[in-house]
Amino acid sequence: MTLKTAIWQFARKNSVTSRMLALRSLSRASHLHSSGWFESFKEGMAIDGLGSPIPWITYGAIRFLAERVNPMMSLFEYGSGNSTLWWSSRVGRITSCEHDAAWYLLMKDRLPAKVRYVQAELSTGQYARQIESEDAQFDIVVIDGRDRVQCAKSSSGALALGGVIVWDNTDRPEYREGYEFLRDLGFRRVDFWGMGPINTYESSTSIFYRSENCLGL
Numbered sequence: 001m002t003l004k005t006a007i008w009q010f011a012r013k014n015s016v017t018s019r020m021l022a023l024r025s026l027s028r029a030s031h032l033h034s035s036g037w038f039e040s041f042k043e044g045m046a047i048d049g050l051g052s053p054i055p056w057i058t059y060g061a062i063r064f065l066a067e068r069v070n071p072m073m074s075l076f077e078y079g080s081g082n083s084t085l086w087w088s089s090r091v092g093r094i095t096s097c098e099h100d101a102a103w104y105l106l107m108k109d110r111l112p113a114k115v116r117y118v119q120a121e122l123s124t125g126q127y128a129r130q131i132e133s134e135d136a137q138f139d140i141v142v143i144d145g146r147d148r149v150q151c152a153k154s155s156s157g158a159l160a161l162g163g164v165i166v167w168d169n170t171d172r173p174e175y176r177e178g179y180e181f182l183r184d185l186g187f188r189r190v191d192f193w194g195m196g197p198i199n200t201y202e203s204s205t206s207i208f209y210r211s212e213n214c215l216g217l
Helices: 003-012 016-026 037-043 059-066 082-088 101-107 126-133 148-158 173-184
Strands: 074-078 093-098 115-119 138-143 159-168 188-194 203-209
Touching: 059 159, 059 188, 059 203, 074 082, 074 126, 074 148, 082 093, 082 115, 093 101, 093 126, 101 115, 126 148, 138 148, 148 159, 148 173, 159 173, 173 188
Parallel strands: 074 093, 074 138, 093 115, 138 159
Antiparallel strands: 159 203, 188 203
């Protein structure tokens, strides 16, 4: 019996975690290993292979953005978490908006001082409108929380010249109204399909941009 056969026979008799560990032992050179997907699946959070926080979006989008964002940029984020930590180490100014009060309390002491962290009520619509009350315009708006169609509508007027919208889970048809709203305003769209941290399925993260944009699209 070969080592490979022995590993898979063992894996079939054990849990999903055991199967992942067996697969990992055979796939040290795979993208799942180099991207940190195994670690994210094991820990149940969006992290890379070194345990550092990353956004819970597709790996292709993470790589693209990491190469193009810079400390001169400002960002507004709908939905907070490890993505907030990742973004805060790369852009100059960041505002993160969270609707969940319990999660807000859990995260607020973990974020660096440069992050303006706000909690806004979802049921009243204030969450989606929060960006409208900001006395600033933003180079990047990240939509990865709740009420995403309304977030897109509120964000369109808060973008700086060349500003872009990064929208996760754009494979979901329930957000079509938001996609069409941005299209009618002249936004183009590029999709990054693939796997992301934790997930075992394919999804899409999209960047909505116009001819002049801060990412060089």
